[in-house]
Amino acid sequence: MPPEEESEIVTALGELLETRGMTLVELSEIVGVSVVNLSILKNNRARAIRFSTLTAICRALDCTPGDLLRLDPET
Amino acid sequence: MVFESPVALIAAGVALAAVITVVLLAFWPGRYDRARILNGNRYRITRLFAFITAAGAGLVGVVDAWQIAIAETVRVPLRGPGLSIASELNDLSASPTNGGAPLHPEPATGSIVIVGIQADVGVAEFLGADPAVRFWLILQVLLTAALIVTIAVAVARVCTALLSGEPFQKPVTTWMRVSAWVFLGAGLGAQAALAGARAVVVDQVTQRPLPAEFQEPGDPWGIAGALRFVTNSWVPEFNPWPIGVCLARLALSAVFNAGTRLRRDVDGLV
Numbered sequence: 522m523p524p525e526e527e528s529e530i531v532t533a534l535g536e537l538l539e540t541r542g543m544t545l546v547e548l549s550e551i552v553g554v555s556v557v558n559l560s561i562l563k564n565n566r567a568r569a570i571r572f573s574t575l576t577a578i579c580r581a582l583d584c585t586p587g588d589l590l591r592l593d594p595e596t
Numbered sequence: 597m598v599f600e601s602p603v604a605l606i607a608a609g610v611a612l613a614a615v616i617t618v619v620l621l622a623f624w625p626g627r628y629d630r631a632r633i634l635n636g637n638r639y640r641i642t643r644l645f646a647f648i649t650a651a652g653a654g655l656v657g658v659v660d661a662w663q664i665a666i667a668e669t670v671r672v673p674l675r676g677p678g679l680s681i682a683s684e685l686n687d688l689s690a691s692p693t694n695g696g697a698p699l700h701p702e703p704a705t706g707s708i709v710i711v712g713i714q715a716d717v718g719v720a721e722f723l724g725a726d727p728a729v730r731f732w733l734i735l736q737v738l739l740t741a742a743l744i745v746t747i748a749v750a751v752a753r754v755c756t757a758l759l760s761g762e763p764f765q766k767p768v769t770t771w772m773r774v775s776a777w778v779f780l781g782a783g784l785g786a787q788a789a790l791a792g793a794r795a796v797v798v799d800q801v802t803q804r805p806l807p808a809e810f811q812e813p814g815d816p817w818g819i820a821g822a823l824r825f826v827t828n829s830w831v832p833e834f835n836p837w838p839i840g841v842c843l844a845r846l847a848l849s850a851v852f853n854a855g856t857r858l859r860r861d862v863d864g865l866v
Contacts, residue, residue, distance in 0.1 A: 567865070568863065568865065569864060569865040569866070570865070570866050571866065
């Protein structure tokens with residue numbers, strides 16, 4: 522089994538929610554993903570994301586996957 | 597298993613019935629919505645049995661080893677006897693070794709003395725067996741105990757993991773793999789140890805001259821024939837079941853390893 526590696530991908534979910542004036546609870550109701558999981562994604566603790574989740578979030582926030590995910594500039 | 601009295605037989609039957617009742621009650625299919633509670637109880641009961649088995653096997657192993665070390669007479673189980681020998685020796689009901697044939701009634705100090713051969717059950721009994729025989733027999737007993745303890749602890753470890761709600765853990769995989777190799781080593785090692793004990797016994801028996809009354813053709817009880825059976829008994833018996841169990845447990849270990857990897861992949865998936 523390969524060793525666990527730290528992900529260098531970070532999400533801009535917090536910024537996107539802020540610019541759209543949306544809360545995590547509202548996004549959770551729209552995309553059908555639990556607040557807990559969205560919180561994990563927002564705080565960069567997620568290690569993988571389903572395409573279906575990504576699609577739903579992008580549609581709800583009217584953005585592209587590139588707007589939501591980016592490579593951490595500090596690494 | 598031999599029961600000394602009807603009371604012992606009844607007690608064993610009651611104990612067995614109690615265990616079967618508990619297992620049936622615990623594992624009887626229940627309502628679907630109670631599956632979580634039922635499964636929890638099943639894991640707890642299985643774990644309890646595993647701990648009892650491990651403790652019992654360890655205790656019996658140590659006690660048996662101690663008894664072999666200090667006992668005056670050591671019994672060495674031999675390979676299956678010929679029926680003709682058994683029928684002849686069974687007639688010796690008045691012999692002092694409970695059906696066996698006394699060869700050397702006066703034990704010689706410091707050397708092995710055969711006090712009886714029970715060919716009907718394939719057991720040779722020796723008075724003052726030397727340390728080599730005792731060593732092999734103790735090794736066999738301890739390896740068998742180690743084998744049972746390891747398997748039981750592995751089962752208990754799996755049950756604990758299931759009770760925690762996460763069976764696919766690295767320690768479970770490790771226990772599976774370790775128990776597989778212990779099973780292989782102890783299973784084959786116990787057979788080798790018994791063969792070692794038999795080899796020493798046969799060597800000592802063949803080196804010792806038979807009393808004149810037991811030598812053919814004036815052998816009235818077929819003792820010489822029985823001794824031929826004893827001397828043929830050194831050929832090791834190879835039972836391959838430890839290899840099969842080891843492979844099965846390694847396969848289980850691989851399954852748990854795959855499960856652990858899958859869990860790790862799913863962990864943190866949004």
